[in-house]
Amino acid sequence: MTKSPFMLINGVATDTVAVTDRGLAYGDGLFETVQLRAGRPLLLDLHLERLRSGCERLAIDTRTLFVDLQQDLQRLKSLCPMQSFGVLKILVTRGAGGRGYLPQAGMTPTRILMLSVMPEYPHSPAQVGVRVRWCDMALALSPRLAGIKHLNRLEQVLARSEWDDPYIREGLLCDTEGFVVEGTMSNLLWVRGSRLYAPLLDRCGVAGVVRGRLLQLAVAAGIEVVEGRFGKIEFEQADEVMLCNSLIDIWPVVTLGARHWSVGPVTRQLQSLLAKDYLAC
Structure with missing residues (x-):
């Protein structure tokens, strides 16, 4: 049986995101896909560096974002045996807001961390x-x-x-x-x-x-x-x-x-x- 993904959204173990989230409505956000080996994320610093660069390009508020993400990662480790998974996906959206393309001032980014099993690649x-x-x-x-x-x-x-x-x-x-x-x-x-x-x-x-x-x-x-x-x-x-x-x-x-x-x-x-x-x- 395939193991179900394990998720944290804004530090909470849940699989629900607001329907007003701009990532859902407009694709207004970014993501990183990180390989895990024995629970160890490979090249994580480079992934976070690219995520930071992408947030700056999209003008997503990063004032507390990366501190929050580090706390999310620690919480993820405490809640779930990461070594039993092979993929860590990190998603950041601009956050939830009203309709229309213009982002509202003071929006808090949505943070999603998801653990999944490694895809199978047959035939070497x-x-x-x-x-x-x-x-x-x-x-x-x-x-x-x-x-x-x-x-x-x-x-x-x-x-x-x-x-x-x-x-x-x-x-x-x-x-x-x-x-x-x-x-x-x-x-x-x-x-x-x-x-x-x-x-x-x-x-x-x-x-x-x-x-x-x-x-x-x-x-x-x-x-x-x-x-x-x-x-x-x-x-x-x-x-x-x-x-x-x-x-x-x-x-x-x-x-x-x-x-x-x-x-x-x-x-x-x-x-x-x-x-x-x-x-x-």
């Missing part, structure tokens, strides 16, 4: 690689929202609805100008020659925590990193392709339509570097 995708496809959905350019993990994920919902083949693990998205951006749930990296390539995320897409950490680890290991705007043709000339996020870590891509790749040495090196980095968390 991190080892043998995965099959992916291009999505028809294109990401709109929105520099004001680019990079942050806001609650409005309708583009990703529509993109993920394009296929139901269980053997296709992910769909790849371009922006409306045709530049490769990311997967529906993951960031995209690839290798050509001796260089590691990553799409720029200054106009759309999510700047993933694991993506950012992998780029740092690559530079420290002497791998040249190139961020830029690349079309499908340039991307498909890669020697190695990989997906990454906070739950899957790194999945090599081995098939995209008629294009096939082997799991390459840089992918294996980054998997090893990330695993060592997690031990230091």
